[in-house]
Amino acid sequence: MTAVRLAAVDVGASSGRVMLARVGPETLELAEAHRFRNEPVRAAGTLHWDVLALYRGVLEGLRAAGPVAGLGIDTWAVDYGLLDATGALLGNPVHYRDGRTEGVGDRVAEQLGPARLYATTGLQHLPFNTLYQLVAAAGTPQLEAAHRLLLIPDLIAYWLSGVIGAEVTNASTTQLYDLRRRAWATDLMADAGIRGELFPPLREPGTRIGPVLPTLGLPGTPEVVAVGSHDTASAVVGVPAVGEHFAYISCGTWSLVGVELDAPVLTEASRRANFTNESGVDGTFRYLRNVMGLWPLQESMRTWGTTDLPALLREATDEPAFRSVVDPDDPTFLPPGDLPARIAEACRRTGEPVPVHPAATVRCILDSLALAHRRAVQQAQQLSGRHVDAVHVVGGGARNDLLCQLTADACGLPVLAGPVEATALGNALVQARALDAIGGGLAELRSVLRATQQIVRYEPRADAAAWRAAARRLGWED
Ligand code: LFR
Numbered sequence: 001m002t003a004v005r006l007a008a009v010d011v012g013a014s015s016g017r018v019m020l021a022r023v024g025p026e027t028l029e030l031a032e033a034h035r036f037r038n039e040p041v042r043a044a045g046t047l048h049w050d051v052l053a054l055y056r057g058v059l060e061g062l063r064a065a066g067p068v069a070g071l072g073i074d075t076w077a078v079d080y081g082l083l084d085a086t087g088a089l090l091g092n093p094v095h096y097r098d099g100r101t102e103g104v105g106d107r108v109a110e111q112l113g114p115a116r117l118y119a120t121t122g123l124q125h126l127p128f129n130t131l132y133q134l135v136a137a138a139g140t141p142q143l144e145a146a147h148r149l150l151l152i153p154d155l156i157a158y159w160l161s162g163v164i165g166a167e168v169t170n171a172s173t174t175q176l177y178d179l180r181r182r183a184w185a186t187d188l189m190a191d192a193g194i195r196g197e198l199f200p201p202l203r204e205p206g207t208r209i210g211p212v213l214p215t216l217g218l219p220g221t222p223e224v225v226a227v228g229s230h231d232t233a234s235a236v237v238g239v240p241a242v243g244e245h246f247a248y249i250s251c252g253t254w255s256l257v258g259v260e261l262d263a264p265v266l267t268e269a270s271r272r273a274n275f276t277n278e279s280g281v282d283g284t285f286r287y288l289r290n291v292m293g294l295w296p297l298q299e300s301m302r303t304w305g306t307t308d309l310p311a312l313l314r315e316a317t318d319e320p321a322f323r324s325v326v327d328p329d330d331p332t333f334l335p336p337g338d339l340p341a342r343i344a345e346a347c348r349r350t351g352e353p354v355p356v357h358p359a360a361t362v363r364c365i366l367d368s369l370a371l372a373h374r375r376a377v378q379q380a381q382q383l384s385g386r387h388v389d390a391v392h393v394v395g396g397g398a399r400n401d402l403l404c405q406l407t408a409d410a411c412g413l414p415v416l417a418g419p420v421e422a423t424a425l426g427n428a429l430v431q432a433r434a435l436d437a438i439g440g441g442l443a444e445l446r447s448v449l450r451a452t453q454q455i456v457r458y459e460p461r462a463d464a465a466a467w468r469a470a471a472r473r474l475g476w477e478d
Contacts, residue, residue, distance in 0.1 A: 018061025258288025
């Protein structure tokens with residue numbers, strides 16, 4: 001087997017990248033071919049993704065990457081574009097942070113029965129799950145006119161290949177996918193008033209979709225490959241773990257905190273703890289919870305008009321620990337806007353000292369995030385019965401020194417940080433396997449990662465009592 005050149009398209013909430021990868025049994029190299037901004041647009045009161053600008057960025061990136069044998073696409077989850085009967089896009093996809101789902105999720109879950117929803121889909125209750133977005137859009141002319149619904153990576157794959165389908169890892173985030181039957185949950189759709197025929201046939205990660213349309217004039221004729229098209233699914237492939245006794249935190253705009261399992265956990269305790277069973281590559285389950293992640297920090301920096309993260313982190317390191325802690329999952333933090341003001345408001349509400357300058361706000365955000373990591377790692381273990389002895393942090397958060405050390409301290413476990421590009425690497429590895437450039441299961445793919453990628457280890461410092469006391473302030477521990 002010789003190494004192949006591949007393009008991994010990875011579009012996140014704030015930027016998209018086309019990464020050029022060279023992958024073989026002993027080779028895994030990644031270089032950025034092109035990066036473009038992802039700037040949501042509010043128009044007539046609704047927050048949209050500028051999906052055509054994203055597609056243009058993908059095309060520019062593929063041209064910059066040069067000839068490749070394959071390409072795979074991953075993006076965030078849950079959001080979709082609608083196509084009419086001719087395949088034309090009906091309007092711009094709505095952003096999951098848009099306010100249209102406010103109050104909808106709770107009402108719909110109550111109507112359909114939270115226990116039934118969990119038994120069928122295994123999914124955590126997030127206000128923006130596709131199910132709730134579609135109920136919020138019910139009766140709109142756009143949805144009425146729709147012939148097909150494509151999740152964002154499937155929409156981009158359609159434009160590139162002309163082939164329609166729904167990749168399973170991302171389908172599993174809709175709350176409309178039956179995780180045990182591995183099929184669309186058509187009964188649930190019917191009861192929610194959602195037309196089942198909107199949903200295209202499912203496809204497994206690691207299968208070929210088809211060649212890029214020649215009319216696009218891209219270099220070579222790469223094969224479009226279905227990867228873990230949910231970015232978190234690709235990120236979990238990209239966790240350089242040995243064996244099964246590990247937790248992962250895919251840390252970027254969100255922190256996705258959990259373990260990898262062979263079977264879902266569908267207990268009442270798991271439902272109440274709001275843990276999700278998202279489908280992973282090779283039939284695995286990503287048993288995890290969404291923690292608010294670096295979003296409050298990113299949005300605070302936008303509010304302050306600063307981009308100098310290293311300077312902020314240096315100042316935050318010198319701030320006193322645990323002066324103010326908040327629940328990062330406070331729903332008021334979800335929409336875009338003035339996050340420092342909302343954090344101050346949350347502190348006022350709960351009697352915590354209000355952070356008075358940016359460094360104090362950053363320290364509050366990171367202490368609070370580390371506490372939320374601790375809680376999720378502990379609960380993932382209790383609820384699944386899987387013991388872990390290390391926490392892998394992958395994604396952009398892996399280069400945040402202070403956060404990695406605080407997470408090690410909070411969890412009382414070593415943190416293994418890196419790779420930052422786990423998502424693109426997981427995307428490329430699954431493509432390479434589909435194109436027969438490498439073989440093996442997830443364990444073999446991960447051994448290629450360990451042999452080629454840099455990983456930084458953080459040992460926990462002994463201050464368990466302080467973390468427990470801080471968790472108690474949030475009412476999380478007795
Ligand atoms: C991370 C992510 C999460 C998903 C959130 C919204 O980028 O994909 O897994 O819950 O974005 O789609």
